[in-house]
Each structure stands twice: as C-alpha cells, then as structure tokens.
Amino acid sequence: MRPSPLPVLLAAAALLLSPLAADAVERRVPEPHTTTIRIRLKGPTLRVRCRGGDCAVSVVGQGPSIAVSVTRTRPGEPPFTFARTLEGARNIAIETGIGTDTVEVRDLAIPGFLRVATGVGDDALEVANVSAARKASIDSGDGDDAVRLTSVSFGGKVRFFAKAGDDDVTLTDGRFGSRVGLNGGQGIDGLVFEGDSFTEPPVVQSFER
Numbered sequence: 001m002r003p004s005p006l007p008v009l010l011a012a013a014a015l016l017l018s019p020l021a022a023d024a025v026e027r028r029v030p031e032p033h034t035t036t037i038r039i040r041l042k043g044p045t046l047r048v049r050c051r052g053g054d055c056a057v058s059v060v061g062q063g064p065s066i067a068v069s070v071t072r073t074r075p076g077e078p079p080f081t082f083a084r085t086l087e088g089a090r091n092i093a094i095e096t097g098i099g100t101d102t103v104e105v106r107d108l109a110i111p112g113f114l115r116v117a118t119g120v121g122d123d124a125l126e127v128a129n130v131s132a133a134r135k136a137s138i139d140s141g142d143g144d145d146a147v148r149l150t151s152v153s154f155g156g157k158v159r160f161f162a163k164a165g166d167d168d169v170t171l172t173d174g175r176f177g178s179r180v181g182l183n184g185g186q187g188i189d190g191l192v193f194e195g196d197s198f199t200e201p202p203v204v205q206s207f208e209r
C-alpha cells in the first residue's frame with residue numbers, strides 16, 4: 001500500500017507557514033531519550049552527565065561557545081555519541097558514573113565554578129588551559145584514577161578528592177588564588193607539583209608517594 005502523502009504535505013505546509021518554528025527546530029538539538037546522558041544549561045550552569053557505561057566526555061571552549069561531546073560505550077552495543085555546542089554558561093558541572101571514563105576539559109574561562117565528579121572506575125581526567133573565577137571541586141571517585149591539571153587558574157577554593165584506589169595526580173603551572181585541599185583517600189596515591197603557584201600552602205592529605 002502506498003503511504004498517504006497527506007501527512008508529509010501538512011508537515012511541509014506547517015514549516016512554510018511557521019519560520020519561527022523551523023528556526024527553533026534547527027537550533028535545538030533533541031536530548032537523547034535517556035536520563036543517563038545529558039548536556040544542558042540549567043539556569044547558569046552547564047550540566048554534563050554520562051552514566052551507565054564507559055564514557056568519553058569532552059568540554060572544550062571555542063571562542064564564546066562550549067563544544068560538548070559525550071560518547072558512551074557499553075558491552076554488546078555500538079558506541080553512542082551525543083554532542084552539543086552551547087553559549088552562556090557561567091558554571092560547569094560534569095558527572096560520570098560507574099565505568100572507565102575519560103574526561104577532558106579544555107580552553108575555558110569560566111566566570112563561576114567548575115565541578116567534576118568521575119565516579120567509580122579507573123578514570124582519566126585532564127583539565128588544561130582552564131580558569132574558573134570561583135571555586136573548583138574535583139572528585140575522581142573510587143578506582144585507580146589519573147588526574148592532570150595543566151595551566152589552570154582558580155580564583156576560589158579548590159577541593160580535590162581522589163578517594164579509594166591508587167591515584168596519580170599532577171598539577172602543572174597552576175595558579176591558585178585561595179585555599180587548596182588535596183586528599184588522596186585510600187590507596188597508594190601519587191602527587192606531583194610542577195611550577196604551580198599558591199597564595200597559601202596547599203593542604204595535602206593521604207598522598208603516599
């Protein structure tokens with residue numbers, strides 16, 4: 001049976017009659033039908049979430065825009081990627097759940113706060129060429145995590161928790177304008193400073209090497 005052309009004609013007519021609607025469709029990328037992957041502005045905060053598999057997340061500044069990409073891999077399924085480019089975020093909050101995650105945050109001047117939590121699993125987090133005017137909080141969760149902060153500048157308090165697992169943390173050429181607390185948690189954790197400057201000595205706990 002031939003499909004009726006009527007619905008197609010009606011849809012085309014609706015688009016022609018409503019240029020505003022067509023424009024909105026073009027600009028708004030639909031969210032995937034899941035609560036486990038999200039890229040959205042909630043008020044002033046860009047919230048990026050990926051749960052339920054191994055996630056590769058990148059949040060990269062491109063002029064006034066922020067390009068965000070989330071790829072989730074699960075056993076027996078092809079990788080799923082969701083990407084959006086947004087403007088106007090004052091804060092950034094990134095959250096990954098259980099899994100082996102890779103998170104990259106790069107080339108951003110954040111007017112507010114930065115928060116990253118990578119959850120349980122052996123995760124790799126790289127924050128490079130990023131400033132945040134207010135506080136920064138990083139929690140790499142359980143697992144053997146590798147965290148590298150390079151050329152970061154934080155105006156507010158910085159709190160870092162590596163939690164259980166043998167974690168490796170490297171801070172290179174960082175500028176820290178307020179209190180800094182670094183806690184390796186359980187495990188044999190390593191911490192390296194290379195050319196960082198602090199307004200007050202960082203409080204370092206539970207790093208064994």
Ligand SMILES: [Ca+2]
Pocket residue numbers: 118119120121122123140141142143144145
């Ligand atoms: Ca982890």
Ligand SMILES: [Ca+2]
Pocket residue numbers: 162163164165166167184185186187188189
């Ligand atoms: Ca640890």
